[in-house]
Amino acid sequence: MTTSTPNIDPSIFTTLQTKIDEESAIRDSLRAIIDDLSKQSRVITSHLSRIHNTPTPLLPDQILSPCAALLQQQSLTVQALASTASAYPFYKYNSLWSHQIQSILSTLQLHEWLSSTRLLTLEDLGTFLNVPVNVKPPEKDTFHITIEEYLLALTSTIEELARLAPNAVTMGDYARPLQISRFIKDVHAGFQLLNLKNDNLRRRSDGVKYSVKKVEDVVYDLSLRGLVPKDGDEGGAAAGGAASG
Incomplete structure (x- = not known):
């Protein structure tokens, strides 16, 4: 004896595919900016790695000043990411850029320490990058740097x-x-x-x-x-x- 199966409305899956395509487009737009951040980070990291074979008195002119200009430029890319990402749920897409943001923050900390032996606070970094930090509801979907x-x-x-x-x-x-x-x-x-x-x-x-x-x-x-x-x-x-x- 066969059991009849209710018909399934194909539009259910059509709608799901539309949502999948929309999310894919969002991820692609974010990844384009993240790729730019990654390229900038590689250049800065390569330049800053020379601290290990550059005498301390030469660091300001040969390493720190050139890196400062690169970091300023990279901060503009972070702001572009923040502007795009803030239109979408933060914790849904945060994993796409979190590693890059950590790399940028670490580079900024290292550059600051070599310049002044000072520890930058979370707020200091947010100010330099011109992005929010540790955002709480109801603005939780705004792009921000987390603790x-x-x-x-x-x-x-x-x-x-x-x-x-x-x-x-x-x-x-x-x-x-x-x-x-x-x-x-x-x-x-x-x-x-x-x-x-x-x-x-x-x-x-x-x-x-x-x-x-x-x-x-x-x-x-x-x-x-x-x-x-x-x-x-x-x-x-x-x-x-x-x-x-």
């Missing part, structure tokens, strides 16, 4: 500074590892205050302690060799950070 993106970016900055510490020593800068050590210890202490729910962020923040240990080993080796600068002899980093530009 998680800020903290994940900061862990990447710490890793890069930990890498710089031994490289600075090989270029004869014995003060830089002490500056880095104090900074990342302060950041690590700050992370200890946080009760993090995001598993990835918690793992990344736990990794900061390994960066602390890595730089401590560099400082300890300098102290054994009698190369630790006396108080007041460390010298300051060049003035004029990215966010203040």
Whole structure:
């Protein structure tokens, strides 16, 4: 005995396909801007990576000033992304650009630290990029930088500074590892205050302690060799950070 099956209205699937096409078009428009951000980030990262073989006194002219101009240009692309993305549900599409935003924030943090040894706040970064931060309802669909993106970016900055510490020593800068050590210890202490729910962020923040240990080993080796600068002899980093530009 056969059981009759009710007819299905084909328009149901036609409507679904229309919605799929609409979402695909939105993603394509966002990816076009994100691809531009990615290209800009590769150029900036390549340029900034030269800090590991450039003597500290030469950083302002050879690395920081050129990078500052590139970062200013990239901020305009971020604003273009914000303008387009704000028309759509934020958390539906946020995964498309979150990694790129983290990379940009980390680069800005590193550039600022090399310029002034200062930690940029979430609000500082939002001001430099001219985009909202940590938006709450009812404006939650507005493009913004999240706290998680800020903290994940900061862990990447710490890793890069930990890498710089031994490289600075090989270029004869014995003060830089002490500056880095104090900074990342302060950041690590700050992370200890946080009760993090995001598993990835918690793992990344736990990794900061390994960066602390890595730089401590560099400082300890300098102290054994009698190369630790006396108080007041460390010298300051060049003035004029990215966010203040």
